[in-house]
Amino acid sequence: MKRIWLVWLLMLVGATTQATERFLLQANPGQYQALTQVLQHHGVKPALALPAHEAAAVYLTPADVAALRGHPALRWLETDVKRYPMSLPQQAPYGIGLVQADVAHLGSNFDSASGNLLVCIIDSGYDLTHEDLPSATVQGVSDPGGAGDWFVDDLHHGTHVAGTLAALDNSVGVLGILPGGQVGLGIVKVFDGDGWAYSSSLIAALDACRQLQAGRRLVVNMSLGGILSSRTEDRAFADAYKAGVLLVAAAGNDGSSRKSYPASYASVISVAALDEAKQIASFSQHNSAVELAAPGVGVLSSVPVGTALLGELNQGGHLYKALPMEGSPLASRTGSLVDCGQATTPCLAAGQADGGQGGLCLIARGSISFADKVLNCQAGGGRGAIIYNNVDGDLNGTLAGVVTQIPSVGIRQLDGLSLLAVVGQSAQLAVTQGDYAYYDGTSMATPHVAGVAALIWSRHLGCSNAEIRTALGSSALDLGDLGRDSFFGYGLVQAKAADDLLSADCGAGAGGDGGSGGSGGGKGRNKP
CATH class of the missing domain: 3.30.70.80 (Peptidase S8 propeptide/proteinase inhibitor I9)
Incomplete structure (x- = not known):
């Protein structure tokens, strides 16, 4: 011994x-x-x-x-083995692959020449402190009229747009269209927390973008608009287009055929929104000005630090996509799944679960409001509410200002049906704060197109703005009716196809110089 x-x-x-x-x-x-x-x-x-x-x-x-x-x-x-937070690693939102703006389509270092470009984002500002957004290549212009400093984003909108364009390849968060940290970003703030600005402010913002240009190719992203046109605004954008600026704007979210401006000016590319299945979004405006389509439903991107609500749902080690109900309190709960039907009355079975400690209410969408469903879960003794959709697609709901005491999320219909099969088993539900969020809108589709335009232009610097525009239309994936239509325009923007088209000649696929009604592409011949 x-x-x-x-x-x-x-x-x-x-x-x-x-x-x-x-x-x-x-x-x-x-x-x-x-x-x-x-x-x-x-x-x-x-x-x-x-x-x-x-x-x-x-x-x-x-x-x-x-x-x-x-x-x-x-x-x-x-x-003493290591344990890690069960947060998701860096991911490429579905839209990046859908528009072919990734390594798989374009190879490594695909955006290495993007420093020759300035993408100017006219919006609500930019969170300069965000871990996933560039800082060294960013310049900004604040709004002297009252919107405030460009590096503060009270509306959260501009930071989300910027993430889709340029979120860094840095092992955290998400990937943008131009993730290499080379592209120049110009941030011109026109919106404060109220979320509106004048046409004159937009014209001044365009001028500010051109002042930041400094000899680089310039793409302007405008995830904004309104239903009334302005002759002064139209002329300002036409002058910028003639001077070589490529202009991209949101088609609008009315779900109608009404035109929105500046998207519907002839000098501007009007962008519609589609979903992960390449179906047109129900809210996307459709008219003769629509030129291209891009992902705009459930787009994951950056928001100002700590401002996002994040939903987490884990059952048996499987992570489900859970979108927190707007207004849900922050909380984390574990409990057995209880089938509460549509929860039109207090779900007493939820309170009896887990020896009276309370389970998690699994609730079908329909009949009553989301808030009432959550309140009926709470009244029955449930510890958290999981509401599943009654149609395909994500469920992004709101409690409409109703105060609740338990966390609540929305999930897809198929995921709800899957969880019904394991009722009685334990699951973990949480609503937490975060730096990334899912947004819907033609505002989210617009930076996909602006980003692809900048990416392709950086790889073909000898091309003019009109030639880049034409190539994007000619190489788009034709969806909907054959050829250009009022819902998809020429179709889903495709970076690889446009790059291939321009590799032969900047004039390849030329189909016009912009023309009336925003026509700037060929026939959208890339039909699936």
């Missing part, structure tokens, strides 16, 4: 210069104090003592480990 101790002590002293690693030591019953006293006497201090478990975490060298394995008080020794 003494020989074992002596060998161990000599090895311990001789190993002080060796690299250490963290281990968990489990003592034999009743031997915890004996083991820790020896460690302490010879300078090995526990990193974390766990006396209730007769265990301790310590840093040991390889020699320590070899000697300690023979210790009579030691039951076992194992690596």
Whole structure:
């Protein structure tokens, strides 16, 4: 016994210069104090003592480990393995692949020349402190009329747009169309928290973008609009287009055929919104000015730090896409799943679950408001509400100002049906704060097109703005009616197809110079 101790002590002293690693030591019953006293006497201090478990975490060298394995008080020794937050790693939102703006389509370093471009975002500002957004290549112009500093985004809108355009490839958050951190960003703030500005402010913002241009190619993103046109505004955009600026704007979210401006000016590319299945969004405006379509439903991107509500739903290790109900309190709950039907009355079964501790209400959409469903879950004793859709697609709901005490989320119909099959089993539900959020709108589709335009232009700097515009239309994936139509325009914008088209000649696929009604592309011949 003494020989074992002596060998161990000599090895311990001789190993002080060796690299250490963290281990968990489990003592034999009743031997915890004996083991820790020896460690302490010879300078090995526990990193974390766990006396209730007769265990301790310590840093040991390889020699320590070899000697300690023979210790009579030691039951076992194992690596103190690491645990990580169960947050999602960096991901590419579905729209990046859908518009072919990724490594799989364009190869590595595909945006390495984007420093020759300035993408100017006329919007509500930009969170300069966000971990996933560039800072070194960003310039901004504040609104002297009252919207405030460009690096503050009270509306959250501009930061979301910027993330789709340029979120960094940095292992966190999301990826943008131009993720290399090279592209210049110009931020011109026109909106404050109230979310509106005058036509004159938009004209001044366009002028500010041109002042920031500094000899670079300029793409202007305008995820904004209104139903009335302005002759002065029209002329300003026409002049900028003639001067070589490429202009991109949102078609509008009325779900009607009414035109929106500046998108419907002839000098501007009007962008409609579609979903992950390439179906037109129900809210997307449709008219003769629509030129291109891009992802605009459930788009994940950056928002000002700490301003997003994030939903998390885990059942049996499977993570479901859960969108928090607008107005949901922040909370984390674990409980058995309980089928509450449509929860048109208090769900008493939820309160009886888990020995009266309360389960998680699984609720079908329909009949009554989301807020009433959540209140009926709460009244029955439920600890959290999971509302599943009654149609395909995400469920992005609101409590409409009704105060509730339990977390609530919306999920897809298929996910709800899947969870119905495991009612009675445990699940984890949480609504937390975060830096990323899912938004809907032609506002979200617009930066996909502006980003692709900038990306392709950076790879073909000899092309004019009109030639880039033409190529985007000619190479678009034709959806809906054959050829250009009022819903999709020429179709879904495609970076790889446009790049291939322009690799031969900037004039390849030319189909006009912009013309009336925003025509700027060919026939959209890339029919699936």
